[in-house]
Amino acid sequence: MVKIGKKEKNGDLYKAILLLKDEEECYNFFQDLCTVSELRAMEQRFEVATLLHKGMIYNDILERTGASSATISRVNRSLSYGAGGYDKVFERTEEK
Numbered sequence: 001m002v003k004i005g006k007k008e009k010n011g012d013l014y015k016a017i018l019l020l021k022d023e024e025e026c027y028n029f030f031q032d033l034c035t036v037s038e039l040r041a042m043e044q045r046f047e048v049a050t051l052l053h054k055g056m057i058y059n060d061i062l063e064r065t066g067a068s069s070a071t072i073s074r075v076n077r078s079l080s081y082g083a084g085g086y087d088k089v090f091e092r093t094e095e096k
Contacts, residue, residue: 017029
């Protein structure tokens, strides 16, 4: 899996996200930033990641979310071999 290198990314976007104060601000920002289909795709991938993290099997995830098996596999690879972003979010969610 190819990761975005520091020289390739624009840190301003990530810094801007960190400035958002609550869920409503975040929602409004992403609505301005993304198309509806981009938002739905990200929401679906996050739901798939959450269900995989909880131990749900592919077929049940496919049925529940409508995600393709390719999307489920891609998210599973990110969970297993990614940068650890999902893990950090799940860890912090479980702490609350």
